[in-house]
Amino acid sequence: MDKRLLSFLIIGVVFLCLATLSQSESEDEDDGVVVTEEQDPVIEDVSYRSPTPSGSVYFAEHFDDTQQFKKKWVLSEAKKDDIDDDIAKYDGKWEVEAPQNNGLSGDFGLVLKSKAKHAAISARLDRPFKFTVKPLIVQYEVTLQEGQECGGAYLKLLSHGKQTADLRQFHDKTPYTIMFGPDKCGNDHKLHFIFRHKNPLNGTFSEKHCKKPKDRVEEPFKDKLPHLFTLHVRPDNTFTVKLDHQVINEGNLLDDFTPPVNPSPEIDDPEDKKPAEWDEREKIPDPEARKPDDWDEDAPAMVPDATATKPDSWLEDEPDMIPDPNAEKPDDWDSYLDGDWEAPLIPNPLCESAPGCGPWKPPQINNPAYKGKWHAPLIDNPNYKGKWKPRRIPNPYFFEDKNPFRMTDIAAVGLELWSMSNMILFDNIIITDDQSVADAWAAETFDLKRRKLDKEGESLFSRLVTYTNEQPWLWAVYIIVIGLPIVLVLVFCCGSSSQEKEEQRRVAEAKKTDAVSPDDDVDEDDDASQQAPVNTDSNSQLETQQEEEGAGEEEEAEASGGEVDAEEPKTEEAVSEAGGAPRSPKKHTSRKE
Structure with a gap:
């Protein structure tokens, strides 16, 4: 009966919960909360079509149109300076092709096909970017399809000027305004952001290297997946570097670059020299100290142990090494050319079980008289003047550029690389001054790729x-x-099994103790005298003891002529206290009766 009630109760709870959930869903629909197709766990196949940038765009390239690519991009025909001709050429191979793995249908990228070769290619911007009042945003994708051993995958934003008029002469010395992107060699993983700053005094240029990101950037070099790199430089001199939409580096052009944009207003005087009498020693040997007379500098550090004795079983007449008795002279041994043949030496087997062989020498111990070379103790130098430093003078080359954002105009974008890994894929390059344009471009390209990869994985x-x-x-x-x-x-x-076991245990216990079970029909109103005494072989020792005590009382009553009380004084409670099962009261009649 208990099982049935519990089952009905659980089933009722199930139906109640389902009804509550159904009502909750109905309320959600009434409130306008509707499960849309986007919430469906089964994601449809990702469809791709070549993006079309909108808004303020200076350069956009998705590499999906091969004919347009050939018109826009220019292969370098230049040579590197100061190296051998056989490796000076930019003869690395470029191809426009689909990704090796998990690409979107119709999506292509620019792939560096060769390794251990110099490769350079560039394209002119739709219009030059001028660093005035709008920010610069550079964004592109890189997929290191074979990983990266040593080499770069960065972009160069080429400076506007005569040296970039002919992109066929693009090489490593071509002036650039910004270099941005990943680079690795060995265990050194970098994400470059370098800009060339123009000295306002003499017009020379110097490279300023951004501080390293706080976060590690090792994953793009080994996971062989597409990654999105974004650089945002603002007119207030702040910058942000993102990897896959996540900020990994940010700071200020004035404070977070090495060397700093602005030189120090003071420098060390190159004409200043340290005086000859300048004493920089903080401590000097005590000139008044003298070596003690008992100081022995010639005492050895180790001496033989005078208390050592030679073990009795020391084999002094046996050498440590003996000629190998099993060795044989080679057949081609020429005594005239090779000399007399001698068997190679092997450890003496007799010495293995002995404490030692050969001449015995006592072991060496530390010499208690050894003190080593004597040195005078050090004292404070009374002539100490501190560490000498040249005097500071005004920096003749000092300037203060408070707005390094105003860099050289950008005319073109280029890839000038050398890598020990091939199959580096570049895709979806965009240069703009509007962050929303870059985000929309990524949503139509990179985000679709990662969504497909996430779906497949x-x-x-x-x-x-x-x-x-x-x-x-x-x-x-x-x-x-x-x-x-x-x-x-x-x-x-x-549950049922445990109940059955408990029931069986109670029945067995009742049989062992002759206890009254619930199934026994006992009329409590019947006279105790009408109950037949139970005398079986299974009576407990307690019952036997009660009968013997009763018999003794009867004999005493007969001898005295009296009668025994018909009621047994030991009741059911007494028997229970004695540890036996409760029994019905017994009556004993006298022998006289």
């Missing part, structure tokens, strides 16, 4: 968890659908 279980997190009420359904059947199984199997 996502297991059914992870999809279910993601969808459930978006719909938290599903957790209650899982608990009801999965949890309650488990509870029912445990109740019907484990």
Whole structure:
């Protein structure tokens, strides 16, 4: 009966929860909360079409149009200076092709096909970018399809001027305004942001290197997946570097570059020299100290142990090494050319079980008389003047550029690389002054790629968890659908089994003690005298003792002529206290009766 009640109760809870959830969903629909197709855990295939930039764009390239690519991009025909002719040429191979793995249909990129070769290619901007009142935003994708051993995958934003008029002469010395992107060699992983700053006094240029990111940037070099690199430089001299939409570096052009943009207003005087009498020694040997007379500098550090004795079993006449008795002279041994042949030496086997062989010498111990070389103790130098420094003078080359953002105009974008890894894919390059334009460009390109990769790499279980997190009420359904059947199984199997075992235990205990079981029909109103005494072989020792005591009382009563009380003084409670099972009271009649 208990099982049935519990089953009805659990089933009722299930239907109540389902009704509550159904009502909750209905309320959500009434409130305008509708599950859309975007919330469907089954994601449709990602469709791609070549993006079309809108807004303020200086350069945009998706590499999907091969004919347009050939018109826009120029291969370098230059040679590097100061190296051998066989490696000076920019003869690295470039191809426009689809990614090796998991690419979008119709999406192509520019791939560096060769390794250990110099390669350079560039394209002119639609219009030059001028550093005035609008920010510069550079964004592009890199996929290191074969990983990266040593080499770069960075962009160069080429400066406007005569040296960039002919892009066929693009090489490593071509002036650039900004270099941005990943670079690696060995265990040194970098994400470059370098800009060339023009000295306002003499017009010379110097490279300013950004500080290293706080976060590690090793993942793009080894996971062989597409990654999005974004540089944002603002007119207030601040900058932000992002990797896959996440900020990994930021700062100020004035404070976070080496060497700094502005030189120090003072410098060390190159004409100033340290005086000859200048004493920089903080401590000097005590000139008044003298070596003690008993100081022996010639005493050895180690001496033989005078207390050591030679072990009795020391084999002094046996050498440590003996000629190998099993060795044989080679057949081609020429005594005239090779000399007399001698067997190679091997450890003496007799010495293995002995404490030692050969002449015995006492072991060496530390010499208690050894003091080493004597040195005078050090004292404070009374002539100490501190560390000498040249005097400071005004920096004749000092200037203060408060707005380093105003860099040289950008005329073109180029890739000038040398890499020990091939199959480096570049894609979706955009240069703009509007962050929303760059975000929209990434949404139509990079974000679609990563969505497809995430979909393909996502297991059914992870999809279910993601969808459930978006719909938290599903957790209650899982608990009801999965949890309650488990509870029912445990109740019907484990619960009933334990009850049956308990029932069997009570029955067995009753049989052992002759206790009254619930099934025994006993009329409590019947006279105790009408109950037949139970005398079986299974009576306990307590019953036997009671009968012997009763018999003794009867004999005493007969001898005295009296009668024994018909009621036994030991009641059921007394028997229970003695540890036996409760028994019905017994009566004893006298022998006289």
